[in-house]
Amino acid sequence: MDLPSHRARLACRAGDAGQTAGIAPGFVQGNLAILPERDAAAFHRFCQLNPKPCPIIGISEVGDPRIPALGIDLDIRTDLPRYRVWRDGVPVAEPLDIMEHWRDDLVAFVIGCSFSFEEALIADDIPIRHIECGVRVPMYRTNIACSPAGPFAGPMVVSMRPLRPADAIRAVQITSRFPSVHGAPVHLGLPQSIGIRDIARPDYGDPVPIHDDEIPVFWACGVTPQAVIAAARVPFAITHAPGLMLVTDLRNKNLAVL
């Protein structure tokens, strides 16, 4: 086995990896959320109820750091470049691995990421502004309430890409084929309608210019689970560090439902 995705994970294991955007093209990357069993069931229900921001593409057994469906030798404790450890809803550490934090009661959730659908958009010659600009995608808290489950509740976080209207229509068609990586946009054109007051000031990531012949198009974002983990102030959780995702052996093209 010598997949680029496998090599990317081995680099993480060796402590020698950075931002994963552009790493192992064609392979699915994922957001990570790890919770103790006592909170994991409610978090799982939250994802089930909110599949657009939280599409689950992999889940571990309780206490088992492997997720064979995402990679034969994958070890969720070492195979991301960097992790974020949360206590009571506050990030307290960003270690390179979580060997010392792992426990027998932890459950790992891997959640689809927009990198997969961005690859499909680029393959269709639709330009992605934040990639062109070399910055992080702009993300915003909205007034769209997620469906709550147990302690997990809060607003949906969305990512934004400015597109010309004809490209926006094509982007709806393309991303509709990929429900497991956020699927179709949740909004377009009227940011104020979803509670975004200043499009130039994203809540996460970096601002990007919107040209006169473009409209902002918004997709549900995998930052949503981190936001609700923070808001729920759960005693203990681990996520990926921003932009430092899990690289899996799944192929983006295989996620297409049509």
Next chain:
Amino acid sequence: MDLPSHRARLACRAGDAGQTAGIAPGFVQGNLAILPERDAAAFHRFCQLNPKPCPIIGISEVGDPRIPALGIDLDIRTDLPRYRVWRDGVPVAEPLDIMEHWRDDLVAFVIGCSFSFEEALIADDIPIRHIECGVRVPMYRTNIACSPAGPFAGPMVVSMRPLRPADAIRAVQITSRFPSVHGAPVHLGLPQSIGIRDIARPDYGDPVPIHDDEIPVFWACGVTPQAVIAAARVPFAITHAPGLMLVTDLRNKNLAVL
């Protein structure tokens, strides 16, 4: 055979029919364009090159007034409520039938109509403003050039429906399934980008209100062929009269490609 569509055509034949919107729900209605053989080939190429405004759903043999694929006993000379006869690009008559205008060299083209996709939108609980208001859909000439063929050329005409952004996204998904009745929108959100200066003054049909939480969504429109027939100043043509369409025995639901 006692289909509602057949009864609708019999009423036309009896000279006893008006606007066809809402007639024979579930059945496909079509725009009509009839041209002499010498212009029909170029018109056919025009439709081939511009499938969004001019999706052909039926075509007759030269000089044959029947189109069995659209209705077993269909007679294109009598089965619409009213026709419009054109000479040198100018409408000169609006007869109830075209028996006296029929010639051995005429070819009839039936072109898909937005009624079919509106039915799918309404079935998905997406409200259609001009139907709620009881007026004709607003239509606009754009700066989107059709691909020319022979004498046929000109701008695409579009119809507009105001929708809330989430409904607009859903409408893209739904209408993408129906390429033979104009398919996905061609534009949304920025009317000035496609050369529409005043959204409150449509070039055809009636204006409708757009609410603050809505964006205008534009579909290619079956009025486009009439506009290019007028612009081409072809010596002779026959179309349907506005809003008075051919009711066929095809089912809207059978047009879905997915």
